[in-house]
Structures are given as C-alpha cells and as structure tokens.
Amino acid sequence: MTGYGDTTIWLIILAVALGTYGLRWSFLGAFGNRPMPVWAQRILRYTAVGVLPALVAPLIVWPAATGGQTDPARMIAAVVAVGLGVATRNVLAAILGGMAALYMALYLIT
Amino acid sequence: MSAQADLAVDPSPTPEQSRALRRSPRQCARHGFVQALPFILVLLPFGMLFGVVSSDAGLDLGQILGFTVLVLAGASQFTAVQLMTDHAPALVVIISAIAVNLRMAMYSASLVPWLGGARPRDRAWIAYVLIDQTYALSIQHYEKHPRLGLGQRIGYFLGAALATCPPWLGATLLGVWLGEAIPQDWALDFAIPITFLALVAPMLRSPAHVAAALVAVLAALAFAFLPSGLGLFVAAPLAMLTGAGVEMLMERRKEARA
Numbered sequence: 001m002t003g004y005g006d007t008t009i010w011l012i013i014l015a016v017a018l019g020t021y022g023l024r025w026s027f028l029g030a031f032g033n034r035p036m037p038v039w040a041q042r043i044l045r046y047t048a049v050g051v052l053p054a055l056v057a058p059l060i061v062w063p064a065a066t067g068g069q070t071d072p073a074r075m076i077a078a079v080v081a082v083g084l085g086v087a088t089r090n091v092l093a094a095i096l097g098g099m100a101a102l103y104m105a106l107y108l109i110t
Numbered sequence: 111m112s113a114q115a116d117l118a119v120d121p122s123p124t125p126e127q128s129r130a131l132r133r134s135p136r137q138c139a140r141h142g143f144v145q146a147l148p149f150i151l152v153l154l155p156f157g158m159l160f161g162v163v164s165s166d167a168g169l170d171l172g173q174i175l176g177f178t179v180l181v182l183a184g185a186s187q188f189t190a191v192q193l194m195t196d197h198a199p200a201l202v203v204i205i206s207a208i209a210v211n212l213r214m215a216m217y218s219a220s221l222v223p224w225l226g227g228a229r230p231r232d233r234a235w236i237a238y239v240l241i242d243q244t245y246a247l248s249i250q251h252y253e254k255h256p257r258l259g260l261g262q263r264i265g266y267f268l269g270a271a272l273a274t275c276p277p278w279l280g281a282t283l284l285g286v287w288l289g290e291a292i293p294q295d296w297a298l299d300f301a302i303p304i305t306f307l308a309l310v311a312p313m314l315r316s317p318a319h320v321a322a323a324l325v326a327v328l329a330a331l332a333f334a335f336l337p338s339g340l341g342l343f344v345a346a347p348l349a350m351l352t353g354a355g356v357e358m359l360m361e362r363r364k365e366a367r368a
Contacts, residue, residue, distance in 0.1 A: 006173075049314065049319050092156075
C-alpha cells in the first residue's frame with residue numbers, strides 16, 4: 001500500500017476492528033435491557049443507505065482510473081448494477097450484472 | 111420486546127414450533143448451521159472480491175487477514191481499502207469504515223430482548239460474530255419461535271456463526287491467491303463501487319430509503335471539492351436525517367388518514 005507505513009495500516013485495522021466490535025457489543029453487552037430511543041433507531045436505520053451511496057457517487061462520476069474524466073462505460077455499469085439490485089433484490093446478481101455491463105461497455109465504446 | 115410479549119400469548123404452538131422447542135442447544139446449533147449454509151453462496155464471491163481488491167491495493171497477507179478476522183464486516187473492509195487507495199488520511203479511513211457499521215448498534219439493540227440474559231462471556235462472542243447474516247437469520251428464528259429457551263437461542267446463533275464466518279475467511283484467502291492471477295487491465299478499480307451499489311440497491315425498499323440515498327449521492331457530489339473524503343461526513347449525516355425525516359412525515363400522514 002503506497003503512502004501508508006505498516007504501523008499506520010495496522011493502526012487503521014485495529015481501530016476499525018475495535019470500533020466495529022464496540023458497536024456490536026454496545027447494547028447487548030453494556031446496556032442490558034435498556035431499549036434504544038426511537039429517534040436514534042430511526043436515524044440509524046438509514047446509515048447504510050446514507051453512507052454507501054455518498055462514498056461511491058464521486059468514484060462513479062469521476063473515476064480515478066480515467067484520471068477523473070466521466071466515463072460512459074462506468075456510468076452504464078453503475079446504472080445496470082442499481083437497476084438489477086432493485087429489480088432482483090439479489091446482491092450477487094447486481095455485482096455480476098454490473099461488472100458484465102462494464103466489460104461489455106468498455107469493449108463496445110473503446 | 112413487544113413482539114416477544116405478543117407472540118407469547120398465543121396458546122397453541124404450531125407443529126414446527128413445538129419441534130423447535132424440543133431441540134437441545136446442540137441440536138439448535140446444528141439447525142442454525144444448516145439454515146445458514148445458503149448464505150455461503152453470497153459470502154464466498156464477496157470475500158473473494160475483498161481478497162482480490164485488497165491485495166491489488168498493495169496490502170500484504172497479514173494485513174488482509176487482519177481486516178477479515180478482526181473487523182469481520184465486508185462493507186466496512188471495502189470502505190477502508192477504497193479510501194486507502196484514494197490516500198485519505200488515516201483518521202478519515204477509520205471513521206468512515208466504522209460509520210458503515212453503525213447499523214450493528216441497531217442489531218445489537220434489537221437482540222437484547224432475546225439474548226440480553228446470556229452470560230457476559232456469551233454476549234461477548236455473540237457480539238464478535240454479529241454480522242448481517244447471523245443477525246437476519248437469528249432474529250427471524252427467535253420471532254418465529256418466541257418460546258425458545260436462552261440456551262436454544264444461543265445454540266442457534268452459534269450454529270449460524272459457524273456456518274458463515276469461517277467461509278468468509280476462506281473466501282478472502284482464495285481471493286488473495288486468485289488475485290495474483292488476475293491481469294491489471296480487468297478494470298477491477300470499479301469492483302468496489304459496483305459492490306456498494308449492489309449492496310445498497312436492495313435496501314431501497316421505502317420512499318424514505320430512496321430519499322436518503324438520493325440526498326447521499328447529490329450531497330457527496332456537491333461537497334466533493336472538500337479535501338480528503340471529508341464530503342462523506344457532510345453527505346452521510348444529511349442523508350440519514352433525510353431518511354428519518356421522510357419516515358416521520360409518512361408516519362404522520364398515515365396517522366392523519368387513519
């Protein structure tokens with residue numbers, strides 16, 4: 001991994017591991033039978049749909065592999081992956097379909 | 111809590127329920143193990159992809175296993191590797207990868223009525239193997255069989271974990287090994303974005319989820335000018351508040367109509 005020392009990488013791994021374990025253990029381990037407030041549950045319900053799209057949107061619109069140029073093939077692949085995921089509710093089908101669309105589009109366009 | 115209380119009122123257990131009640135904890139573990147087996151079909155390619163992508167990104171075998179064994183959370187591992195590939199500061203990598211796992215706190219809370227009475231030692235290992243698959247499988251089993259004893263519930267969870275967690279590790283190793291054989295020009299840079307989209311798409315099951323995802327995308331693009339991945343910390347909270355807000359609006363409208 002360029003740009004990070006071995007110590008930094010292990011620091012990242014350990015910190016993420018501890019943080020993740022803390023979240024998993026939180027209520028089950030420490031709070032016993034105290035229920036989580038409704039407003040907190042409501043917000044936490046949207047972490048996955050809030051974090052993951054925000055993370056990938058710039059990667060899809062300005063891919064690093066093309067030097068930040070918007071790439072039609074990658075946009076098509078993204079649309080196919082989302083469409084398949086919504087239609088089939090199947091993660092694996094969406095991944096495979098998206099990658100297949102990417103290769104097909106790269107082959108046809110370039 | 112309320113689901114447990116409601117279902118416990120039901121006086122006559124179905125044949126399936128009474129069969130479940132007669133199982134010993136060990137038989138419960140076997141039952142959970144078998145029911146969790148289909149998940150391997152999903153975990154295997156996903157774990158292999160992590161092996162391929164992370165070795166492609168330059169992590170060594172020890173570090174890759176460190177992620178897989180210690181973090182044990184696919185989306186979070188992919189997030190960390192993606193941000194490291196983008197040379198984000200370590201703190202941004204750490205906070206983002208943990209934020210992806212915030213849902214685990216929700217899982218943890220929702221298991222309290224079922225497993226909160228377990229010994230601290232048992233709760234400690236259950237927390238470690240609390241992944242999407244073990245959670246989803248166990249919670250539906252507990253709700254279907256509300257009269258199961260604590261030992262039976264723990265047994266079932268253990269079985270589900272044994273069927274899903276070791277294959278995750280094996281799949282990662284297989285991916286590292288395969289990754290060396292995969293040529294550079296396979297456009298694997300796009301495997302992570304595609305994987306994330308594929309993970310999110312099936313979650314778009316209500317207008318609130320769609321609104322949250324939409325705000326996440328728009329805000330992430332709008333704040334992309336911020337340095338080193340900081341846009342994520344603006345976009346994700348905005349999106350989560352949007353989801354919660356839309357959900358509240360819809361509930362109010364439903365109440366007004368009723």
